Amino acid sequence: xxxxxxxxxxxxxxxxxxxxxxxxxxxxxxxxxxxxxxxxxxxxxxxxxxxxxxxxxxxxxxxxxxxxxxxxxxxxxxxxxxxxxxxxxxxxxxxxxxxxxxxxxxxxxxxxxxxxxxxxxxxxxxxxxxxxxxxxxxxxxxxxxxxxxxxxxxxxxxxxxxxxxxxxxxxxxxxxxxxxxxxxxxxxxxxxxxxxxxxxxxxxxxxxxxxxxxxxxxxxxxxxxxxxxxxxxxxxxxxxxxxxxxxxxxxxxxxxxxxxxxxxxxxxxxxxxxxxxxxxxxxxxxxxxxxxxxxxxxxxxxxxxxxxxxxxxxxxxxxxxxxxxxxxxxxxxxxxxxxxxxxxxxxxxxxxxxxxxxxxxxxxxxxxxxxxxxxxxxxxxxxxxxxxxxxxxxxxxxxxxxxxxxxxxxxxxx
Numbered sequence: 463x464x465x466x467x468x469x470x471x472x473x474x475x476x477x478x479x480x481x482x483x484x485x486x487x488x489x490x491x492x493x494x495x496x497x498x499x500x501x502x503x504x505x506x507x508x509x510x511x512x513x514x515x516x517x518x519x520x521x522x523x524x525x526x527x528x529x530x531x532x533x534x535x536x537x538x539x540x541x542x543x544x545x546x547x548x549x550x551x552x553x554x555x556x557x558x559x560x561x562x563x564x565x566x567x568x569x570x571x572x573x574x575x576x577x578x579x580x581x582x583x584x585x586x587x588x589x590x591x592x593x594x595x596x597x598x599x600x601x602x603x604x605x606x607x608x609x610x611x612x613x614x615x616x617x618x619x620x621x622x623x624x625x626x627x628x629x630x631x632x633x634x635x636x637x638x639x640x641x642x643x644x645x646x647x648x649x650x651x652x653x654x655x656x657x658x659x660x661x662x663x664x665x666x667x668x669x670x671x672x673x674x675x676x677x678x679x680x681x682x683x684x685x686x687x688x689x690x691x692x693x694x695x696x697x698x699x700x701x702x703x704x705x706x707x708x709x710x711x712x713x714x715x716x717x718x719x720x721x722x723x724x725x726x727x728x729x730x731x732x733x734x735x736x737x738x739x740x741x742x743x744x745x746x747x748x749x750x751x752x753x754x755x756x757x758x759x760x761x762x763x764x765x766x767x768x769x770x771x772x773x774x775x776x777x778x779x780x781x782x783x784x785x786x787x788x789x790x791x792x793x794x795x796x797x798x799x800x801x802x803x804x805x806x807x808x809x810x811x812x813x814x815x816x817x818x819x820x821x822x823x824x825x826x827x828x829x830x831x832x833x834x835x836x837x838x839x840x841x842x843x844x845x846x847x848x849x850x851x852x853x854x855x856x857x858x859x860x861x862x863x864x865x866x867x868x869x870x871x872x873x874x875x876x
Contacts, residue, residue, distance in 0.1 A: 464551055466580040467661050470629065471558030472620050474597045475587035475643045476653025481505050481556050482673040483654045490670065495663050498550035502539045507559040509543075511536040513570040514563065540574075547578045554661065561586065561625050568632045582637060584629050585660055587653075588736055589643040590744045591619050591725045592751060595717045600678050603687050604704060606696030610688040614721055619728055623735040630739070640740040644748065680712035689764065689771040699818070702778030722751035786816025793825060802829055820849035824856055831863055839863055 471477045484491065485504035491497040500506060511517045547553065563571070575582045595617060602613050630638050641647070641656065648656040654672045658665050679687060687707055694701035717725075726749040737743035793808035809826040812819055823846035830839035840863045847856040 463579060463581045464547055464553065466553045466555065466575055466582045468560065468575075468582055468584045469554060469556035469657070470560040470584060470586050472561040472586065472622075472625070473558050474594050474601070475589050476657075477556065477558050477587075478505075479653050479673055480657045483670055484554060484556065486673070487670045491663075492550065495552070496550050497552045497554060497661065497663070498546055499554050499556075500539065500543055500546075502535070502542075505557055506539075506555045507557040508536050509539060509555055510557060510559050510563060510567070510571070512540060513567045513574065515567055544578055547580065552661065553580070563628070565628045565632065568628055572632050582633060584633055584638040585657070586626060586629070586638070586640050587643040588622055588640055588740075588742060588744075589620075590748045591729045592717075592722050592749055593644065594620070595722065595725060596715055597678065599717060600684065600715060603684055603691070604679055604707060606687075606691045606694075606701060609691055610684065614717065617717070617721060617725060619725055619732070622732045626735075626740070635739070638740075640736065640742060642742045642744075644744075647742075677708050679707050679715060680710055681715040682712035683707045683710035684715045685767045686710065686771045686774065689768040690775055692768065693772050694775055700775070700779070702775050702782050704778070706774055706778060717751075719751040726751070782815045786812045786814075786819060786822075789815060790819060790822050793822070797825070802832070805829065806833075818849055820846040820853070820856065823849065824859060827859060827863065836863070 469477070469480065481504040484499045485501070488499040488501055491499055500509075502508070543553075543555075560571075572582065599610070599613050599617070602608050603610050607613075626638065626640060639660065641660065643653070645651050649659040650656065652672055654670065655665070658670065663670075687704065690701070690704070716722075729744075729749065733743050733749070789808045789812035793805045793812060796802075796805035796808060806826065806829045809822045809829070812822040813826070816822070823842040827839045827842035827846060830836075830842065840860070843856070843860040843863050847853065847860050850856055
């Protein structure tokens, strides 16, 4: 019977590193170890859609066409996965989003795996909230998900007891493995090596590289990121790429001691559950707030942080615009040399840097239509016209593609 390892996270337990490593080395895993890591994307969150109680809401506040596209992608992924079950002795699906599925959704998921004849083993990690909290705050503030004061005021703890109990009830205690996430407890001291060990791979030659993902920001970088959200909120067109924040050196950011102490106290029943049901727990030392730094609090005036944030963001926007323009010109050059696939990649790159470039949407729409991706082509044509409504060229393309798609749906030849 083929085995499935269902990796459910949760958040901030090395999940992205594990996913990126397995995805990057999926050919090696399949050829040498017989492990199938579905290639649709590193994070298999989309696989949870058919089992979710409210799938459209789960896909998340997106326009209807996006929901429809994700539903089709999900169906294709599930179908392809079902076809490959017999071709490999071992399969891995990984997504943090599995962790928070309700019990009915998990039951439907298990029923699907059972119909495929899979022996499913669930793998989850538990991390001390004192170690986890700075990482959570770091991620939220870095991405503009909230101001630092707001985030610190509403910090939750991961409801390990509830969510793990759901998987235990559905799959059984013997099929749910909870591993301790700490440098001392992880095999090899890192999440990737530990996960590989959990699925029976030792990787003695170190061929599977360990990516360095979600690098933590220093305390000064966190303060600048906090001010950046005031200058350019998340999702704003005025917010540039924030990779430069990782280059700002300084002491580590820690959650204030009084907040950490409160979180540690709230974690007590979860720690007891882990000890009783899964044989792991965190010591008093591991749940102690970090000691105050000897050099005292970090001093960075808010006005200075705001000025730095505005300057760095402006430069970031300028660099992004230049990169988008270069990618677009490269795409046009490749088109002139009759290299449509390479041109398509550059137009996509252009839109990643400068999503409001109407001409890139226009060129990409034409290439996608020629490749048979009619719905996505029409979306790009519509976006080009939205960005430049006075363009007769864009209007003509949208009308032409719309008519062609209607003909395809009716069975006629466009």
